[in-house]
Amino acid sequence: MSKIEEMLRRGDALMIVDVQNDFCPGGALPIEDGDKVVPILNRWIAAAVARGVPIYASRDWHPVGHVSFNERGGPWPPHCLQDSDGARFHSNLELPDSAVIVTKGVRFDQDQNSAFDQTGIVEQLRKDGIQRLLVGGLAEDVCVLATALDARREGFEVALIADATRPVSTQKGEKARKKMRDSGVHFVRTN
Numbered sequence: 001m002s003k004i005e006e007m008l009r010r011g012d013a014l015m016i017v018d019v020q021n022d023f024c025p026g027g028a029l030p031i032e033d034g035d036k037v038v039p040i041l042n043r044w045i046a047a048a049v050a051r052g053v054p055i056y057a058s059r060d061w062h063p064v065g066h067v068s069f070n071e072r073g074g075p076w077p078p079h080c081l082q083d084s085d086g087a088r089f090h091s092n093l094e095l096p097d098s099a100v101i102v103t104k105g106v107r108f109d110q111d112q113n114s115a116f117d118q119t120g121i122v123e124q125l126r127k128d129g130i131q132r133l134l135v136g137g138l139a140e141d142v143c144v145l146a147t148a149l150d151a152r153r154e155g156f157e158v159a160l161i162a163d164a165t166r167p168v169s170t171q172k173g174e175k176a177r178k179k180m181r182d183s184g185v186h187f188v189r190t191n
C-alpha cells in the first residue's frame, strides 16, 4: 500500500476544489503555480480509487455577466463561464467517472465560494457515510478556505492537503491557513 493509501480510511472523501483551467496559468483568473496541484492531486485520486474512498470535485460554473464579475461591481474578472474551455477541469486532472461533480456559482444573485453553499452536498456526504474530508485545490484563500470552514461548521473532520493547494497571494494564504487551523482543520502533506 502506498503512503497516501495508508493515510486514507473508511468514512473519508477526497474533496477537490475548482481545479479548472481559468484558475491555472493561462486562464482568466490565474493562480500562480495553480497547475502544480494537479500531479499531487492525481496521486491522491489514485489512492482514493484504490481504497474505495469517494471523490468529490467542485467547479465554479458562472452564467454570463455573473454578479461576482468586475462588470457587475464584483471582485473578479469574468471566469469559469458555463461550458467554456476555461470552466473545464484541468486536462491533466485524472478524475474517474465515479467522481461526484459539485457545481456552484450558478446563482444570478450571489457568489458561492464554498462547495457547501446551497449545493445540497451535506445530504450527499451524510448518505455516503462521510466523516472526514481531505481537501485540496484552488484557491486556498477563497474557495478552499470557504469549503473547509463550512465542512467544519457541518461537523466534518477536515484535513487540508497542504501541498495540493495554492493561494491568490502568499499573504492571504497565510491568513487562510490560520483561519482553517483555528477552526480545527488538520494539515497533511503528500510526502
Ligand SMILES: [Zn+2]
Residues within 6 Å of the ligand: 060, 062, 068, 076, 079, 080, 105
Ligand atoms: Zn467564481
